[in-house]
Amino acid sequence: MVFNSYTFIVFFLVILILHNLPFSWKIKKINLLIASYIFYAAWNPPFILLLWMATIIDFFVGRALYTQPNKHKRHLLLVLSLCGNLGMLCFFKYGGFLLENFTHLVNALGVDYHPAKPNIILPAGISFYTFTTLCYTIDMYKKRSKPVKSMLDFSLFVTFFPHLVAGPIVRPPQLVPQFETPHKATQQQLMQGLLLISLGLFLKVVLADSMLAGTANNVFNSKDSLATLDAWMGVLAFSGQIFCDFAGYSTCAIGVASCLGFILPENFLYPYAAIGFSDFWRRWHITLSAWLRDYLYIPLGGNRKGKLRTYTNLMITMLLGGLWHGASWTFVVWGALHGFYLWIEKLIQDFRKMKMKPQVQTVIPSPVIVQGFMAPRFLRKVNSSNFLLALLTFFMINVTWVFFRAPDFTSAWRMLTSMFSHVKNGQVLLSTLSIIKVSIIIVGIVIFHWFMRNTRVVTVANKLPWWLLGIIWAVILLLLILSQESTSSFIYFQF
Amino acid sequence: MNSSNLKKAGILTALLVTGTLACWEIYLRSKGFPISYDDDAALWSTKRVKVYQPSDAATVFIGSSRIKYDLDIPTWENITGDKVIQLSMVGTSPRPFLEDLASDKNFKGKLIIDITEGLFFGRNKLSTEKTSREFENYYKTWTPAQKFSSYINYIIESGFVFLEKNKFSLNALLDDLPVIKRKGVSVRGVFPKGFGMNTSERQSFMDARFLKDTLQQKRQQQNWIQGNNFDKTPGISGDSLETIFKEVKNNIDKIKARGGQILFVRTPSTGDYRGAEEIAYPRQKYWDKLLSYTNTPGIYFEDYPETAHFICPEWSHLTSSDAVVYTNSLIKILIQEKGWSFPKKKISF
Numbered sequence: 085m086v087f088n089s090y091t092f093i094v095f096f097l098v099i100l101i102l103h104n105l106p107f108s109w110k111i112k113k114i115n116l117l118i119a120s121y122i123f124y125a126a127w128n129p130p131f132i133l134l135l136w137m138a139t140i141i142d143f144f145v146g147r148a149l150y151t152q153p154n155k156h157k158r159h160l161l162l163v164l165s166l167c168g169n170l171g172m173l174c175f176f177k178y179g180g181f182l183l184e185n186f187t188h189l190v191n192a193l194g195v196d197y198h199p200a201k202p203n204i205i206l207p208a209g210i211s212f213y214t215f216t217t218l219c220y221t222i223d224m225y226k227k228r229s230k231p232v233k234s235m236l237d238f239s240l241f242v243t244f245f246p247h248l249v250a251g252p253i254v255r256p257p258q259l260v261p262q263f264e265t266p267h268k269a270t271q272q273q274l275m276q277g278l279l280l281i282s283l284g285l286f287l288k289v290v291l292a293d294s295m296l297a298g299t300a301n302n303v304f305n306s307k308d309s310l311a312t313l314d315a316w317m318g319v320l321a322f323s324g325q326i327f328c329d330f331a332g333y334s335t336c337a338i339g340v341a342s343c344l345g346f347i348l349p350e351n352f353l354y355p356y357a358a359i360g361f362s363d364f365w366r367r368w369h370i371t372l373s374a375w376l377r378d379y380l381y382i383p384l385g386g387n388r389k390g391k392l393r394t395y396t397n398l399m400i401t402m403l404l405g406g407l408w409h410g411a412s413w414t415f416v417v418w419g420a421l422h423g424f425y426l427w428i429e430k431l432i433q434d435f436r437k438m439k440m441k442p443q444v445q446t447v448i449p450s451p452v453i454v455q456g457f458m459a460p461r462f463l464r465k466v467n468s469s470n471f472l473l474a475l476l477t478f479f480m481i482n483v484t485w486v487f488f489r490a491p492d493f494t495s496a497w498r499m500l501t502s503m504f505s506h507v508k509n510g511q512v513l514l515s516t517l518s519i520i521k522v523s524i525i526i527v528g529i530v531i532f533h534w535f536m537r538n539t540r541v542v543t544v545a546n547k548l549p550w551w552l553l554g555i556i557w558a559v560i561l562l563l564l565i566l567s568q569e570s571t572s573s574f575i576y577f578q579f
Numbered sequence: 580m581n582s583s584n585l586k587k588a589g590i591l592t593a594l595l596v597t598g599t600l601a602c603w604e605i606y607l608r609s610k611g612f613p614i615s616y617d618d619d620a621a622l623w624s625t626k627r628v629k630v631y632q633p634s635d636a637a638t639v640f641i642g643s644s645r646i647k648y649d650l651d652i653p654t655w656e657n658i659t660g661d662k663v664i665q666l667s668m669v670g671t672s673p674r675p676f677l678e679d680l681a682s683d684k685n686f687k688g689k690l691i692i693d694i695t696e697g698l699f700f701g702r703n704k705l706s707t708e709k710t711s712r713e714f715e716n717y718y719k720t721w722t723p724a725q726k727f728s729s730y731i732n733y734i735i736e737s738g739f740v741f742l743e744k745n746k747f748s749l750n751a752l753l754d755d756l757p758v759i760k761r762k763g764v765s766v767r768g769v770f771p772k773g774f775g776m777n778t779s780e781r782q783s784f785m786d787a788r789f790l791k792d793t794l795q796q797k798r799q800q801q802n803w804i805q806g807n808n809f810d811k812t813p814g815i816s817g818d819s820l821e822t823i824f825k826e827v828k829n830n831i832d833k834i835k836a837r838g839g840q841i842l843f844v845r846t847p848s849t850g851d852y853r854g855a856e857e858i859a860y861p862r863q864k865y866w867d868k869l870l871s872y873t874n875t876p877g878i879y880f881e882d883y884p885e886t887a888h889f890i891c892p893e894w895s896h897l898t899s900s901d902a903v904v905y906t907n908s909l910i911k912i913l914i915q916e917k918g919w920s921f922p923k924k925k926i927s928f
Contacts, residue, residue, distance in 0.1 A: 085724040090731035092724075126724035272582035275589055294749055512763035517753060519761070550584040554591030561596045566741075568617075568748035 085126040087281070087336040088289050088569070095123065096340065103344055109266040113236055116244065116344070123245035124208070131207040134172060135243060141168050142217040143238045147231045149224040158225060165221040173214045179204050181411030209249030211408060215375055216242055220256050222379055229257050237263045244346075246337040250330070252351040253371040259346070267345035276542055279557060280339030283541065286560045288332030294567040295525055296325040299518045304489050304499070311510040313519070315502035321522045322489045323482050324529055327356065330369070350540075356481075357533035359473045361425040364481060367537075372408070376401050391434070398430070399423040409488070414496060418487040425480060471534060478530060600741070607740045607747065611788050615743045615776040616736050618669065618783070620717035621729040626781060627718045629664050630680065634688040634840065635922045637662040639680070641673035642693020645846040647783040648896035654906040660923030661689075665781040668711055672698045674827065675711040681830035687837040689919075694845050694869070694877075696860035700814050700823060733779060746772045768802035771795040774893070784899045790892060799893035803852055814860045828873045842917060843870060843877035844909070847886065852894035876917050883912055 085092050102115045125132045145165045152158045174182070180202050190197045220241075223229050232238040241259050269277065303310065303318020310318070334351035341348045351371050358364035365373040381401040387394035399420070406419020483500070490496035502510055536544070545553055616622060630639050638661050640646055652663045666676055673692055680686045701707035741747045754769050773789030789795050815823075831841055845866060848856060860866075862879070870877045880886040885908040889901050897905055911928045913919040 089724060089728045090735070091727040094727075094731065126727075127722050129723070270582065272585060275582065275585035278589065279585075290749070512761065514761070515764050515766050516758045516761045517756065520758070521753070546585075550587040551591060553585075553588040554595065557588060557592040558595035558599070561592060562599055563749060565596070565600065566747070566749045566752075568742060568744040 085123045087333065087340070088285055088293075091126065095119070096343075100343060104268065110236070112266075113240055113263060117236065117240050120240070120243040120245040120248060124243070124248060127208050127249075128205070134176075134207055134210070135213065138169065138172065138213060138217050139239050139242045141165070142221055142242075143232070143235055146221050146224040146238075149221060150227060150231045162221065162225045166218070169214050169218050169221075173210055176204055176206055176210055178407075178411045212251050212253055213242060213248060215253050215372075216247075219253075219375060219379060223256060232256060232260050244341075246340040246344075246346075247348055250333045250337070251369075251371055252334055252337065252349050253375050254348065258349055262346050269343050269345040273342050273345060276545075277339040277342030277344075279545060280335050280342060280542070282339075282557060282560050282564070284332045284335030284337075284339055286332070286564050287328040287335065289569045290563045290567045291525060292325045292328035292332060293569040295521050296321045296328065299514060299522055300325050300489065302513055302518075304491070304495065306511060306513060308511040309498055309507040309509075310502040311512045312502060312506065314511070314513045315499055317514055317519055317522050319482050319485055319489075319499070319503065320526045323356075323478075323485050324522070324526050326485065326488070327352075327529065354533035354537045356478050356530050357474050357537035358477050358481075359470050360477055361422065361429050361480075364477060365422075365426075372405070376405050380404060395427055395430070398426050402426065414487045414490060414493060417493075417496075418484050421484045421487065425484075474534060475530070603741050604739055611786065612740045612743075612746075612772070613776060613786055614737060614740055615746070616733075616779050616781075617742075617744045618775075618777045618781060619744070620714045621725065621732065622777075622779070622781060623666065623668070623714045624718040624721050624726075625729055625733075626664050626666055627714075629662070630666075630683075630688065631685050632662065632664075632688065634838070635661075637664055638689040638691060639664045639686075640667055640691050640693065641676040641680070642667040642691075642844075643671060643673065643695040643698045644669040644783060645695055645848070645896055646691075646693035646844065647777075647781065648785075649846045649902050649905050650782065650909070651899070651902040651906040652778070652780045652782045654903050655910065658907070658910050658924065658926060659921035661921055663780065667693055667781075668714065669775070669783070670698070670707075671709075671711045672701055672704075672707040673711070674699065674823070675708050675715060677827065677830045679715050681833040684837070686834065687839045689840045690834060690842075692841065692843050694843055694866065696814065696856060696865050700820065700860065700865055702815055737779070743776075745770075745775060768798075768805050770802060771798055774799055783896070784902070785892065785896070790898055796892045800850070800852075803894060812859060814865065816864070820865075824869065824872045827869065831873050831875055840919070841875050842913070842919070843875060845877065845879045847880040847889045847891060847897060847905070848895050849889070849891045850894035852891075878909065878912055878917070883908065885911070 085095060099115070099119050102119075103112055107115070121132055121135075124135060142165060145161055145168075149158055149161050149165070152161060183199060183202060187197055187199060220232075220238075224231055232241065237260055240263050241254070241256060244254075244259065247254055300318055300322035303314060304322065331352040338348045338350070349371055351369060353367040353370065355364055355367035358367050381397055384397040384400060385393050386397060402419040402423030403416055404419070406415045406417070406422070409415045409418070483503075486496050486499050486503075490499055501507060548556070629637065638655075638659075640650060640663065644667070646667045647665060647669065650663070650665070652665065655661065655663050667673060668676075677690075677692065680690065698707050736742050745751055760766060771789055771792075773786040773792070773795060776784050776786050778784070814820075834841060843866075866877070866879060869875075878886075880889075886905060889897055889905065891897060910921075910926070914921070914926060915928070
């Protein structure tokens with residue numbers, strides 16, 4: 085089920101009513117759990133079995149990991165959990181990719197091997213709920229938090245429908261305690277939730293689907309070299325589309341949870357106003373980058389094992405982060421580019437630190453662990469000159485989106501050539517109206533992100549006079565209704 | 580902002596949204612726009628799922644836009660007692676649908692295939708079959724949630740004129756803006772708003788305003804001219820044409836082998852459009868050969884006086900009132916000359 089559908093509106097109204105009836109807290113949680121399974125099964129019913137399997141295995145393995153005194157047995161349990169979770173992810177998401185690469189490899193070695201192409205359907209949201217359950221078992225192994233006492237609470241933690249298929253990726257301490265005590269939305273939470281749902285749907289339906297998707301698809305599906313303007317407009321359109329699509333989903337998810345009285349972590353903080361790439365990753369898909377930092381980068385050694393290891397760890401994290409998004413080498417290159425950008429940024433940071441070392445050391449004590457993802461100090465100030473740096477960051481991010489969106493390297497290279505050189509007889513593809521739409525929206529997004537970069541939409545909404553908020557909200561809803569886009573999936577469902 | 584202010588903002592929002600939409604709806608109705616349904620993959624799927632009815636209970640139609648305008652579904656259903664399952668699609672070739680039905684072993688009913696030569700024998704397979712393939716894929720992966728949404732959508736669309744995506748969505752309204760065309764970009768002409776209305780049964784029709792307004796009709800004629808419908812270069816021939824005949828015969832044979840009944844139909848076109856079609860797709864080489872190659876009967880509009888006299892306002896489709904007459908004639912020809920029977924009703928002409 086997708087948020088932008090009539091089915092969801094009916095579904096959500098029923099859940100909202102049930103959640104506000106005078107049932108016991110346990111009954112309400114059972115209602116939410118059943119609703120979450122319906123939400124998932126409405127997409128493809130058989131895949132619910134995978135969800136059940138992951139939930140049951142990780143609940144019992146997690147508990148055993150916490151209570152088992154024998155070190156070897158704990159290792160074995162952790163391996164079992166990792167194999168179960170990652171094995172499922174590998175089979176469904178990377179099975180075809182691995183087979184394809186294996187075939188290329190053996191063919192290159194002269195072995196004539198041509199297996200049938202596997203027809204594997206990717207279960208919606210598998211990457212998200214796998215990461216949710218993985219962090220639970222790893223936390224249990226490291227005894228970072230206590231095991232969830234009830235199977236009901238754990239199942240609801242894994243399956244809670246607002247975050248189930250496309251995040252935010254939640255950690256047990258963020259959600260489980262909320263299930264332990266009765267939660268019902270206050271009037272303020274309900275109204276804020278409705279406002280966030282409206283805003284999220286506006287981003288997804290009006291901006292991503294209605295205004296930007298067509299242009300991005302036109303450009304990236306083209307088999308010819310394009311005129312420079314068309315290539316750039318296509319990339320900018322995708323840049324806006326991917327943000328509005330994914331941030332739209334997260335905003336809806338947070339809004340839906342808020343209407344039920346729960347709080348989900350923020351997932352986007354105006355990333356196109358980022359000053360530098362570490363700042364970008366603190367603002368883009370925050371729950372994933374935090375997950376990768378805590379469960380991959382730091383366990384690899386983070387920046388505690390010397391400069392070379394820090395740079396290597398950073399690159400490994402970004403490469404795997406790229407691969408998480410999709411089973412294709414283009415995603416790996418996307419991750420590699422981000423890793424490279426972070427290297428450059430870190431080099432500048434280290435160079436500046438070296439120059440300022442005597443002063444810095446006397447004034448501010450160095451933290452024991454300096455995170456690789458942390459922004460350099462000079463980039464953290466917000467002033468008009470940094471706006472140019474934000475624009476430079478946005479420009480560089482757009483280059484990476486080419487690899488994220490292009491179906492293969494040939495297309496990506498063709499697009500980059502069109503963007504950065506004058507292609508003779510490059511195809512002129514986009515209409516004047518498409519160019520106007522993309523230009524207005526992208527400029528609007530960048531300016532909006534810049535002015536909002538240190539605040540939150542709810543904070544700003546709370547400061548507005550009620551009549552002005554009412555008018556803005558009405559315009560958002562009217563555009564949403566008038567756009568009449570069909571119920572297309574969110575891009576991140578496929579990840 | 581405290582919760583009471585948020586509540587006030589919410590109430591103001593509800594009032595503004597309701598008021599604006601009510602005004603917009605009243606305005607469109609006052610302009611004479613009727614209720615029209617989005618002819619999208621969801622609506623198509625609600626019909627595709629019905630093809631398994633017994634052959635004495637339903638007739639399936641596949642084709643391009645002409646049969647959607649020219650077949651009056653209530654007339655057909657009243658006279659024959661058969662249900663119409665309209666699977667034709669605007670601007671596409673029906674060959675992917677024929678292939679789909681042929682490979683579906685559960686389909687063994689009556690099938691009428693509308694032929695618009697420029698699309699059926701189209702040079703650019705990617706363009707003439709793209710939407711058909713997309714609709715088929717949508718149907719094959721139709722989720723329970725999407726089915727339920729289609730049902731609610733149908734209820735809501737039945738009540739509001741403004742919920743017609745092709746005419747009144749944000750993008751459709753923006754397309755009406757007088758924006759200067761970019762040099763080198765071929766932009767499809769915007770169809771007049773009264774041209775492509777749809778019933779919930781997927782019958783298309785032109786509204787009263789369009790039929791009264793010859794300027795709009797001429798604008799649509801210009802759209803056909805600009806949209807390469809007037810390309811007089813001879814259609815495909817040789818091996819490519821032979822491949823199409825083979826493919827169609829193969830699919831038709833599969834349906835016939837299961838007891839299915841099939842017939843081709845060529846609906847009226849007039850004016851310059853008809854002239855261009857006669858040059859690019861001469862009847863002998865395409866229509867006649869198709870019938871003989873596949874050993875399947877057909878009804879060509881020019882062969883019968885009762886279907887040869889129609890005038891299409893924009894050269895390619897019949898008006899609603901002509902569609903009633905055409906449908907009557909089609910049934911009569913089917914029964915009297917092609918040996919079709921409709922056991923549910925006793926039909927006399």
